[in-house]
Amino acid sequence: MSALDPTTVPRERGxxxxxxxxxxxxxxxxxxHYQRQPVNIAWQLGFPIxxxxxxxxxxxxxxxxxxxxxxQDFLMPGMFxxxxxxxxxxxxxxxxxxxxxxxxxxxxxxxxxxxxxxAGRGVTDLLAACxxxxxxxxxxxxxxxxxxxGWGFLGAFGLLLWLRFALIWIGVWLxxxxxxxxxxxxxxxxxxxxxxxxxxxxxxxxxxDWLGWVAAWNPISSTAAAARELFGTPVGGGDSWIxxxxxxxxxxxxxxxxxxxxxxxxxxxxxxSR
Amino acid sequence: xxxxxxxxxxxxxxxxxxxxxxxxxDLAVREGTVHGLLGPNGAGKTTAVRIxxxxxxxxxxxxxxxxxxxxxxxxxxxxxxGLTGQYAAVDEVLTGRQNxxxxxxxxxxxxxxxxxxxxxxxxxxxxxxxxxxxxxxxxGGMRRRLDxxxxxxxxxxxxxLDEPTTGLDPRSRGEVWDSVRALVAGGTTxxxxxxxxxxxxxxxxxxxxxxxxRSIADDTPDGLKDLVGGDRVEVVVAERAELPRVVKVVAxxxxxxxxxxxxxxxxxxxxxxxxxxxxxxxxxxxxEGVAVEDIGLRRPSLDDVFLRLTGxxxxxxxxxxxxxxx
Numbered sequence: 189m190s191a192l193d194p195t196t197v198p199r200e201r202g203x204x205x206x207x208x209x210x211x212x213x214x215x216x217x218x219x220x221h222y223q224r225q226p227v228n229i230a231w232q233l234g235f236p237i238x239x240x241x242x243x244x245x246x247x248x249x250x251x252x253x254x255x256x257x258x259x260q261d262f263l264m265p266g267m268f269x270x271x272x273x274x275x276x277x278x279x280x281x282x283x284x285x286x287x288x289x290x291x292x293x294x295x296x297x298x299x300x301x302x303x304x305x306x307a308g309r310g311v312t313d314l315l316a317a318c319x320x321x322x323x324x325x326x327x328x329x330x331x332x333x334x335x336x337x338g339w340g341f342l343g344a345f346g347l348l349l350w351l352r353f354a355l356i357w358i359g360v361w362l363x364x365x366x367x368x369x370x371x372x373x374x375x376x377x378x379x380x381x382x383x384x385x386x387x388x389x390x391x392x393x394x395x396x397d398w399l400g401w402v403a404a405w406n407p408i409s410s411t412a413a414a415a416r417e418l419f420g421t422p423v424g425g426g427d428s429w430i431x432x433x434x435x436x437x438x439x440x441x442x443x444x445x446x447x448x449x450x451x452x453x454x455x456x457x458x459x460x461s462r
Numbered sequence: 463x464x465x466x467x468x469x470x471x472x473x474x475x476x477x478x479x480x481x482x483x484x485x486x487x488d489l490a491v492r493e494g495t496v497h498g499l500l501g502p503n504g505a506g507k508t509t510a511v512r513i514x515x516x517x518x519x520x521x522x523x524x525x526x527x528x529x530x531x532x533x534x535x536x537x538x539x540x541x542x543x544g545l546t547g548q549y550a551a552v553d554e555v556l557t558g559r560q561n562x563x564x565x566x567x568x569x570x571x572x573x574x575x576x577x578x579x580x581x582x583x584x585x586x587x588x589x590x591x592x593x594x595x596x597x598x599x600x601x602g603g604m605r606r607r608l609d610x611x612x613x614x615x616x617x618x619x620x621x622x623l624d625e626p627t628t629g630l631d632p633r634s635r636g637e638v639w640d641s642v643r644a645l646v647a648g649g650t651t652x653x654x655x656x657x658x659x660x661x662x663x664x665x666x667x668x669x670x671x672x673x674x675x676r677s678i679a680d681d682t683p684d685g686l687k688d689l690v691g692g693d694r695v696e697v698v699v700a701e702r703a704e705l706p707r708v709v710k711v712v713a714x715x716x717x718x719x720x721x722x723x724x725x726x727x728x729x730x731x732x733x734x735x736x737x738x739x740x741x742x743x744x745x746x747x748x749x750e751g752v753a754v755e756d757i758g759l760r761r762p763s764l765d766d767v768f769l770r771l772t773g774x775x776x777x778x779x780x781x782x783x784x785x786x787x788x
Binding site for chain 1: 515516517518519537538540541543545548551552553554555556557560564565567568569570596612
């Protein structure tokens with residue numbers, strides 16, 4: 189073997205440049221994962237498509253919307269929110285894999301920006317969320333769903349991503365908290381009731397009073413109601429304060445979630461060096 | 463304080479939940495050598511490596527790697543080290559080439575140089591044929607070689623090898639050893655942690671023995687062996703009843719007190735006049751008609767060293783068995 193190559197000296201650039209470059213490289217890694225495991229794309233996109241089809245056709249015929257209105261107009265935005273909400277499980281699973289297999293330690297032992305490890309995860313997951321939303325909306329349209337809010341469409345898309353953004357931090361935090369990938373799978377059992385007790389499938393006012401109250405204050409309910417509004421199909425809304433301020437809270441809840449869980453995730457990440 | 467040392471640690475302390483993992487640990491590794499850090503599970507080897515490679519903060523003491531204080535200048539240290547072993551892994555989904563390119567980019571080489579470096583390293587570590595195969599399909603030995611290659615992207619001055627061959631079959635182990643020797647020939651300093659005594663003996667020119675978070679010995683492999691005395695004559699018999707007669711013969715011929723291992727049906731004693739003593743013991747036993755299974759000269763193993771230093775066995779035996787069973 190020849191002597192070690194001395195030409196491999198890193199280039200000089202600013203700190204921010206390298207943070208962005210490192211983040212970009214980790215996003216690239218995330219996308220390569222999808223390319224190398226196409227079956228994961230099928231799983232990740234197949235679940236939303238299946239949900240739209242199943243709930244749309246199975247529930248669609250039997251469900252009522254308070255105050256009249258088409259259940260499809262009520263359900264579809266809810267389905268989009270549900271997929272965003274379940275996204276934190278994906279984030280957590282990928283993080284726990286990297287941390288238990290030692291990939292995160294490898295990154296931390298390198299002269300790269302360590303915050304890029306978390307940032308890269310977040311950007312990758314948001315890109316995946318865009319793909320999920322696009323494919324769900326196309327499926328919904330194929331089933332006859334017609335949003336008629338004009339440009340509000342983009343606003344709804346943005347709010348859905350905004351929710352997903354906030355959930356990244358919960359995912360990273362949990363991914364660093366749970367001991368192994370198997371435990372991350374168990375998160376689904378927690379997430380499922382949390383999405384059911386919301387305005388995703390059923391309007392809170394049709395639930396028992398106390399449950400309806402909890403459902404209305406569920407952060408994802410605000411995003412669902414705001415999305416319905418922005419899609420131009422504001423069906424099934426209620427009269428309580430939280431339900432009348434859906435748009436405000438669809439912006440506000442993710443701010444609160446981020447304010448709580450971003451510091452927790454960062455602290456957990458820093459605790460790796462303890 | 464570097465003075466020809468690539469790694470220097472003084473009085474390192476680290477506690478986990480009040481329990482000391484490192485308790486005044488000292489280490490000095492000369493530039494361009496392989497230094498073994500030998501100790502049983504839980505002795506503090508991994509904690510020491512994690513501190514020296516900036517992954518974990520130290521609670522006390524002071525450490526320099528490549529002349530840089532690890533607590534004060536972690537980022538610069540990271541640009542000069544490689545870390546590989548049980549805790550620093552490669553990406554199992556990506557191919558070998560994609561891994562090396564990704565790490566090259568993250569070492570800030572830029573795309574073009576990262577690609578070129580990947581090709582070079584794949585060739586150097588004999589992975590070219592498997593370059594575009596997912597790492598999940600690699601054998602244990604191939605994965606460790608890729609791991610080594612990923613640590614070599616910037617040609618580090620210090621490479622930490624944390625139990626690099628744990629769980630590998632003998633052939634893969636040999637492959638990894640060859641790679642390590644080649645790296646050192648290229649000028650890299652290697653700190654090798656291992657619980658395999660044979661591994662430290664084969665690769666390291668100097669060994670620090672660690673137990674309960676402290677260095678309890680620091681010497682050459684031969685120096686450590688001399689610690690427990692020189693060569694020994696060893697006789698193994700077929701029947702337990704023969705043992706007393708063998709002890710008598712060995713005691714008469716050899717200078718030191720013979721020791722008996724009842725279970726292994728073995729008697730051994732230190733000798734200075736090696737071959738003469740061996741011949742004399744063999745001849746006397748034959749004259750007295752003792753049925754001998756095996757007879758020979760034996761250098762003390764590092765296992766003996768450990769027993770002598772700490773009063774307990776290394777525990778490496780069971781771990782090796784577990785690894786083989788897994």
